[in-house]
Amino acid sequence: MTEDQTKSLIEKLVLEDLAYISNYKPVVKNRISIQDFLKMSVIKPIAQNVYPQLYTDLISRCEPDEAIRRLKNTGRRLAKYFYSVFPDILKKPQKFDEIILNVPKSHLHKNLQLKDKVIENSRIQSCIIEIKNCFFCSGIDKIEDLDIPYCTALAGFYENLYNIKSLGNQNLNPRLIEVTSISSASDERDLCEYKLIAID
Amino acid sequence: MGNLSRFKKLVGNLGKRVYNWRETKESMIFFSFMYETILHEYADLFSGDYEEAMDTYIEMIEPMSMEVVTKLLTEVKVMGVAFKSFITKNLKDLPYIMEMSIHAMFGSWGSKIFGKPILISAMFSDQDVDTIILKIIQCPFCNFTMLNPEQLGTHNYGKLLCLTIEQMLQAVEDFAGNEYKVIGREVKCCLNGDPTGEMRFWLYPPDKLHLMEANEYLKKVK
Numbered sequence: 001m002t003e004d005q006t007k008s009l010i011e012k013l014v015l016e017d018l019a020y021i022s023n024y025k026p027v028v029k030n031r032i033s034i035q036d037f038l039k040m041s042v043i044k045p046i047a048q049n050v051y052p053q054l055y056t057d058l059i060s061r062c063e064p065d066e067a068i069r070r071l072k073n074t075g076r077r078l079a080k081y082f083y084s085v086f087p088d089i090l091k092k093p094q095k096f097d098e099i100i101l102n103v104p105k106s107h108l109h110k111n112l113q114l115k116d117k118v119i120e121n122s123r124i125q126s127c128i129i130e131i132k133n134c135f136f137c138s139g140i141d142k143i144e145d146l147d148i149p150y151c152t153a154l155a156g157f158y159e160n161l162y163n164i165k166s167l168g169n170q171n172l173n174p175r176l177i178e179v180t181s182i183s184s185a186s187d188e189r190d191l192c193e194y195k196l197i198a199i200d
Numbered sequence: 201m202g203n204l205s206r207f208k209k210l211v212g213n214l215g216k217r218v219y220n221w222r223e224t225k226e227s228m229i230f231f232s233f234m235y236e237t238i239l240h241e242y243a244d245l246f247s248g249d250y251e252e253a254m255d256t257y258i259e260m261i262e263p264m265s266m267e268v269v270t271k272l273l274t275e276v277k278v279m280g281v282a283f284k285s286f287i288t289k290n291l292k293d294l295p296y297i298m299e300m301s302i303h304a305m306f307g308s309w310g311s312k313i314f315g316k317p318i319l320i321s322a323m324f325s326d327q328d329v330d331t332i333i334l335k336i337i338q339c340p341f342c343n344f345t346m347l348n349p350e351q352l353g354t355h356n357y358g359k360l361l362c363l364t365i366e367q368m369l370q371a372v373e374d375f376a377g378n379e380y381k382v383i384g385r386e387v388k389c390c391l392n393g394d395p396t397g398e399m400r401f402w403l404y405p406p407d408k409l410h411l412m413e414a415n416e417y418l419k420k421v422k
Contacts, residue, residue: 020346024346025346026343026344026345026346027342027345027346027347027348027349027391028339028342028343028344028345028390028391030390030395031338031343031344032312032338032340032343036309036312036338037228037229037340037343037344038229039309040227040228040229040306040309040313040340041225041226041227041228041306041307041309042225042226042228042231042305042306043220043223043224043225043226043304043305043306044223044224044225044226045223045268045271045272046231046268046305046364047225047226047227047230047231047234048226049261049264049265049268049364050234050235050238050261050360051234051238052264053260053261053264054238054241054260057260058241061245070241070244070245073237073241073244074234074237074238074241075237077233077236077237077240078230078233078234078237081233081236081237081344082229082233084344084346085229085344107227107229107230108227108230135226135230139224
């Protein structure tokens with residue numbers, strides 16, 4: 001896929017997500033308060049019960065590129081649901097770093113940072129997102145001999161967390177980013193890494 | 201009257217709190233979002249068939265869910281007291297064990313999500329087998345989704361939660377040495393317009409397995 005095609009595809013997906021967010025109307029009327037929902041938690045063995053199967057199943061069903069696309073899709077939706085349920089966070093003015101770091105730090109994993117930033121004309125061109133104790137990877141038995149990083153879903157999440165906010169608020173620079181998973185934590189190294197690049 | 205003494209329950213009440221407090225916890229928001237996003241991904245794989253997506257999803261999760269639940273029940277120790285030491289053959293202790301497990305999993309939110317489990321003895325149960333009824337007061341799965349429940353066909357949206365509790369009860373009964381086959385269904389669901397959700401768990405003894413065929417709930421809900 002060329003750069004332009006990637007950009008158009010990402011933009012199309014983000015605009016669809018923005019339409020979902022603006023039409024968001026949950027079916028259930030008497031709902032849990034947002035404050036309660038924000039505080040609710042479940043122990044890790046239960047929370048981690050669903051993703052390993054999805055990962056192994058998609059990898060066995062699909063070609064690698066297709067599996068990556070689908071894993072990233074699951075992460076993209078997480079960002080879409082998050083902004084749908086918490087529209088105030090979508091509207092809140094935030095800087096680049098805050099958009100990428102604040103939501104994950106509050107709800108997924110605390111040890112997360114942006115490294116190796118390349119900035120040109122005050123605009124971020126690329127950086128590495130580095131995570132310790134990843135929501136998906138920490139505390140699970142590693143699935144060996146697979147080329148696709150285990151927490152690829154989160155690449156879609158970070159990408160959409162920024163892109164929805166950018167196109168939703170219309171004045172962010174860069175306008176769109178693409179995030180790819182470089183590596184997931186292993187027994188030797190508890191570190192997950194993603195490459196973030198500005199594409200528009 | 202169950203076999204668990206008041207003292208043992210006191211220890212259990214403390215233990216469930218300590219266990220939940222010590223265990224690493226994850227955001228329920230992302231857990232419920234994860235559940236929904238995976239369902240959509242499978243529906244997409246199966247050309248928009250959400251019922252087939254749910255079938256595959258559940259089939260996929262079932263073995264790991266059983267493993268996790270069994271591990272929790274049989275390996276966890278709190279303050280030197282093994283969780284399994286609370287398991288008795290007496291079904292009257294089952295609602296307490298359920299409540300304790302729910303608290304261990306969800307912490308104090310457990311009592312906001314679920315009502316108290318109620319045991320209906322076979323004599324009074326409409327299915328002629330011992331039945332546990334568990335109300336869902338506030339469902340963290342249904343509450344924020346836009347999913348149309350009709351898309352799920354004969355499944356209800358809280359199937360994962362129902363399956364986890366069904367497997368927990370099965371693990372408890374297996375450990376206790378009772379030969380029940382535990383079958384659970386979410387018979388009421390907020391997403392379908394019910395004011396609260398409700399799960400029912402039927403405990404079929406080996407000589408009453410044939411009664412499953414007459415259980416209307418099992419015909420209506422997968």
